[in-house]
Every structure is written in structure tokens, then in C-alpha cells.
Amino acid sequence: GDSVTQMEGPVTLSEEAFLTINCTYTATGYPSLFWYVQYPGEGLQLLLKATKADDKGSNKGFEATYRKETTSFHLEKGSVQVSDSAVYFCALKESNTGKLIFGQGTTLQVKP
């Protein structure tokens, strides 16, 4: 079945550092891809999404590009802040069932 693999965490960065969280997927068909963020004590929130190859999702300074050739959807941010500390989940939406398949999550810790 479809699956999502994320880089293991935790990722620890200093404020204003560049962030990359890798995400790769395996899927039949043409899934939509998502990044969700979970701040401490809160539910998952949709951060950004891309629905087809070469689409770039962006929000709050975060970006991710749907790369069909490398089956990847890496999350990037040019300058992280302490407030970005959270758990980030990469996910795909199966094209045939509509179900969301999640990666294992990557914890980001940003230190001042």
C-alpha cells in the first residue's frame, strides 16, 4: 500500500537557521501531498498542500514542492523561529480511497 517516510527527529536548530525536513512517499496513482503541524497540546493543523506534480505549497514561510520524479515533498523554511517548535507530519491522500496516510512525524526544536 501507499506509505510516507520522514526523516527521524528530533531536529534541533538555532533561531534563524535554515530548515529542511525530508519526506518521501510511495503511492499508486496520483496522490495529494500535505504537511501538517502539531504544536504542543493542540491538534494537527494543515500547514500546506500540493495536489499535482511540480506544485509548490507554501504557508507561514514554509514551502514544499511536489516532486514526482523523486517521489518527495521536502519541507523547507529559510529562517526558523522559536515559535516553529512543533511536530511536523508529512501525509498523502490516496487517490483511490481518499484516506490520509501519515509519516511518523518529525519533532523540530528551535533554540533562541
Added chain:
Amino acid sequence: GAVVSQHPSWVICKSGTSVKIECRSLDFQATTMFWYRQFPKQSLMLMATSNEGSKATYEQGVEKDKFLINHASLTLSTLTVTSAHPEDSSFYICSARVRGGSGSGANVLTFGAGSRLTVL
């Protein structure tokens, strides 16, 4: 925006007892709610899909008699872990799909903050 509330946020119970977790959509109607389970350092695993007024659809390998799901109204779904055992200890998360509407909002999933169950 749409808010999903889960209760309780954490619960500790003795082995053999049953525990009910509630998932409420506070400011919208949800025809479909999803229940996930998350083990430490692992991804969210979809357990079941519940549709208002009908039986839940369980994923392969999930015991429907163990994890009872009820979706009696458009704003409430409950997950009952029956005769809980230590291996049922986990983080349970629900999400809800906004009912009806047009445009991208109709297919947005909103997640609850999760409920941590510890079975002694």
C-alpha cells in the same frame, strides 16, 4: 475556523475496564469523522471511519468489538475501548470532515488534540 474538541485529553484506567473518548465538532457539522491511533515515534494509523447515522468502517486488523465507535449526531463521535489492556495504551486522535459546502472548505479535515490512554 472549525474546531474539534476531544475529551478526555488523558486518562488512566485499570486493566479490564472500558474507556470512552469523545470527539466533538464545536462550530460545524461533520458527516464523517476519523479515528487514528499513534504509537510513540510512529505515524498516525487510521483505525476507522465513522459516518453519522451508520456503522463505522474499520481498517484491516482493527477489532471492531474492541474499539466501539458511535457517531450518533453530526457533532459527536465516540470511541470506546472495551476491556482495556496495557497494550491498548496509546494516543488516540480524531478528525472531522466539514459537512457540505462548496470549494476547498468542504474537504478540510480538522483534528482534535488527541487523548492519551494509559492502561495499568
